[in-house]
Amino acid sequence: MQQRYVVDVAELHRLTERNYAGLLPLLNQLESQAEMTLYAGENLAFNLRCVNEARYTSDVEIEQLKPNWADYLHAKMTVRLYHDVRMAEIISSQGVTRLAARYQQPNRDMRHQDEKHQVNQFLADWLTLCRKQGHIQPKLSDAVQKFMPYYFK
Numbered sequence: 845m846q847q848r849y850v851v852d853v854a855e856l857h858r859l860t861e862r863n864y865a866g867l868l869p870l871l872n873q874l875e876s877q878a879e880m881t882l883y884a885g886e887n888l889a890f891n892l893r894c895v896n897e898a899r900y901t902s903d904v905e906i907e908q909l910k911p912n913w914a915d916y917l918h919a920k921m922t923v924r925l926y927h928d929v930r931m932a933e934i935i936s937s938q939g940v941t942r943l944a945a946r947y948q949q950p951n952r953d954m955r956h957q958d959e960k961h962q963v964n965q966f967l968a969d970w971l972t973l974c975r976k977q978g979h980i981q982p983k984l985s986d987a988v989q990k991f992m993p994y995y996f997k
Contacts, residue, residue, distance in 0.1 A: 849957040851945045857931070859964050864925060864932040866971035871902065871925065881909070884970075884978040890919075900928045903935070906970075923967065937963045 870892060874880055879893035889909040896903035901924055908919040922936035935941065943963060947955040 849946055856961055859968060860931040860933045863967050864930045867925060867932050882974060882978050884974050901926055934963045934967055
């Protein structure tokens with residue numbers, strides 16, 4: 845008999861705290877501009893923009909830039925940062941909102957039992973990648989961008 849999946853709340857809490865700590869430096873740089881582009885390797889670029897800001901929360905949209913790929917291959921997520929408790933969690937990933945902490949198996953949407961933990965772990969892995977080999981590119985004006993090669997856009 846298969847054992848029932850139990851959410852490890854303490855591990856999920858630690859993960860969201862690490863994600864907050866990793867996103868905070870990016871958020872500080874994002875405050876000075878409306879959006880920014882982060883390069884994490886050759887042909888791997890992400891657009892970050894703050895979509896909502898309140899007293900205790902900020903929502904940041906992270907979208908992979910790759911114009912010639914199909915939409916479902918683009919990484920796209922919205923992260924909510926809770927400043928009062930210093931936690932960050934994904935509230936939307938690939939168009940899926942309201943991720944449950946646990947899903948029954950099998951389920952109609954084919955979600956993993958620990959889908960919420962997996963998408964937050966993806967954010968932690970993405971932040972590690974950005975920290976190790978990423979650099980931030982300031983947003984250029986349209987007049988300057990028209991002279992840039994296509995792979996810089």
